[in-house]
Amino acid sequence: MTGLIHSNPFYAEMKILLLIFALCAIAVHAQLAVTVSPVKVTGQKAVVALSMTNNLAVSVESARAVCFLLDDHGTMVGQSAKWVIGGTKDRAPLPVKAGTTFNFVVTSPRALGATNLTAQISFSRVALMGQPSPDPKAVVTVQNVNP
Numbered sequence: 001m002t003g004l005i006h007s008n009p010f011y012a013e014m015k016i017l018l019l020i021f022a023l024c025a026i027a028v029h030a031q032l033a034v035t036v037s038p039v040k041v042t043g044q045k046a047v048v049a050l051s052m053t054n055n056l057a058v059s060v061e062s063a064r065a066v067c068f069l070l071d072d073h074g075t076m077v078g079q080s081a082k083w084v085i086g087g088t089k090d091r092a093p094l095p096v097k098a099g100t101t102f103n104f105v106v107t108s109p110r111a112l113g114a115t116n117l118t119a120q121i122s123f124s125r126v127a128l129m130g131q132p133s134p135d136p137k138a139v140v141t142v143q144n145v146n147p
Contacts, residue, residue: 030055030056030057030139031055031056031139031140031141032052032053032054032055032056032060032063032094032126032139032140032141033052033053033055033141033143034050034051034052034065034121034123034140034141034142034143035050035051035052035143035144035145036048036049036050036119036121036142036143036144036145037049037050037051037145038145038146039069039117039118039119041112041113041117043111043112044107044108044109044110044111044112045105045106045107045108045112046069046078046105046106046107046108046112046117046119047103047104047105047106048067048069048103048104048106048119048121049101049102049103049104050065050084050101050102050103050104050121051099051100051101052084052085052094052099052100052101052102053097053098053099054094054095054096054097054098054099055097056096056128056139057096058096058128058129058130058131059093059094059095059096059128059129060085060086060093060094060126060127060128060129061085061086061093061127061128061129062083062085062086062087062093062125062126062127063083063084063085063086063087063094063123063125063126063127063136063140064081064082064083064084064087064123064124064125064126065081065082065084065104065121065122065123065124066079066080066081066121066122066123066124067079067080067081067082067104067106067119067120067121068119068120068121068122069106069108069112069117069118069119070117070118070119070120071113071116071117072116072117077108077112077117078106078107078108078112079106080104080105080106080107081124082102082104084102084104085100085102086127093129104119104121118144119144121142122142123136123137123140123142124136126139126140
């Protein structure tokens, strides 16, 4: 019976398809990995540190993100949108396998309570060197570090 399976051309095609699917799965895991540090509050300002690593096959030319600051009830108490990679001529792209940090500074018209503030980060645009802009949800993974 095993001779039938190995001599069957369908079996050879199946092996090739499985190999292609495995390679596609590896390619999908390539990403811009973002780690969000706990919020640090001083008066009316909150600082949220992002640590980013480019695990993609090409340089990240620019990336724009929004930081939403939430209190312990889930109510938004502040927000800020910034280019966290590139975006201007004086800010370099992020090369392959390189890392960088960015500090979001979120200001509020009133004093921020220092207890239980969390940051929610969402990427709105990612531009890759020499390629069309991908869907940010497909190439960026965001992970929060618990205090």
